[in-house]
Amino acid sequence: GCEPFKDNVELRRALSLAFDGQRYNELFFNGNAVSAQSIIPPGFSGYQKDYVNPYRQYDLAKAKQQLAAAGYPEGKGLPVITLDVNTNTKQKQQCEFFQKCMAAIGVKIKVVPNIFPELLKKMSQNRTMMHAISWRGDYPDAENFLQMFYKAHQSVSNGLNFNDTAYNALYERATAMQPSEERTVLYEQLNRMIAEHVPVVYSIHQAYPVL
Numbered sequence: 001g002c003e004p005f006k007d008n009v010e011l012r013r014a015l016s017l018a019f020d021g022q023r024y025n026e027l028f029f030n031g032n033a034v035s036a037q038s039i040i041p042p043g044f045s046g047y048q049k050d051y052v053n054p055y056r057q058y059d060l061a062k063a064k065q066q067l068a069a070a071g072y073p074e075g076k077g078l079p080v081i082t083l084d085v086n087t088n089t090k091q092k093q094q095c096e097f098f099q100k101c102m103a104a105i106g107v108k109i110k111v112v113p114n115i116f117p118e119l120l121k122k123m124s125q126n127r128t129m130m131h132a133i134s135w136r137g138d139y140p141d142a143e144n145f146l147q148m149f150y151k152a153h154q155s156v157s158n159g160l161n162f163n164d165t166a167y168n169a170l171y172e173r174a175t176a177m178q179p180s181e182e183r184t185v186l187y188e189q190l191n192r193m194i195a196e197h198v199p200v201v202y203s204i205h206q207a208y209p210v211l
Contacts, residue, residue, distance in 0.1 A: 002129060002161065004079065010070035011078075012198035016055045017063035018105045019098060019201055028094055033204035038191045039145045041205040045179065046142040046187025053195045056202055063105050075106025084122055084131040087113045094203075095132055123159030131159060134206075142187050143175050149194055162199040 005012055021035045037053040040046045064074070072078040081102075085095045092113055099109040109130075114122065122128050137144045150171045151163040167190065174186035194200075 008070050010066045013055045014063045014066035016198050016201045017059050019101050020058045025204055033206050036202035036205050040142045040191055044142040045184045055198050080108045080110050082110050082112050082129045084112045084128045086116050146190050160199055167193050
């Protein structure tokens with residue numbers, strides 16, 4: 001990751017805890033999306049319907065505690081965080097909502113709109129502090145979502161900069177296996193590891209209802 005988030009998991013946890021995901025879902029998706037507790041969406045092995053991510057709950061008091069533990073009580077000393085986004089109007093509005101959530105704990109967010117090719121370029125060159133991006137599975141297996149956090153698979157399309165030795169080793173073990181209950185257990189374990197590190201702030205799993 002990049003500064004000021006690198007090696008500061010408390011700061012990452014603080015931002016995640018300050019994000020009101022339920023209100024976000026209501027405002028932008030009429031409450032029809034699934035609030036994301038994990039990187040694995042519903043319908044995939046490794047998804048746990050009843051799983052509660054400890055840092056994906058809306059809890060301002062806990063967020064403020066984590067922010068203080070990060071070394072920035074009430075946001076003091078923390079630089080303005082730039083949030084790079086696509087120029088899409090709805091995404092700008094979503095990021096402005098995120099901006100308001102963070103202001104409640106004293107974190108200042110500056111939303112920076114980019115045309116999509118420029119956003120991808122910034123991400124690939126590690127020139128963002130934060131950026132907003134969505135991910136749609138290329139094939140129907142949780143591996144396609146978990147691979148975003150595996151160092152050897154990280155591509156210019158996500159810009160996550162996450163590299164954890166324990167995660168990498170478990171990912172290699174899981175993805176070498178055939179589909180099985182044992183592999184599903186490892187997928188669930190990988191999911192929880194990501195939750196603890198908070199390299200991303202989850203928003204929603206979007207459903208696409210069609211007639």
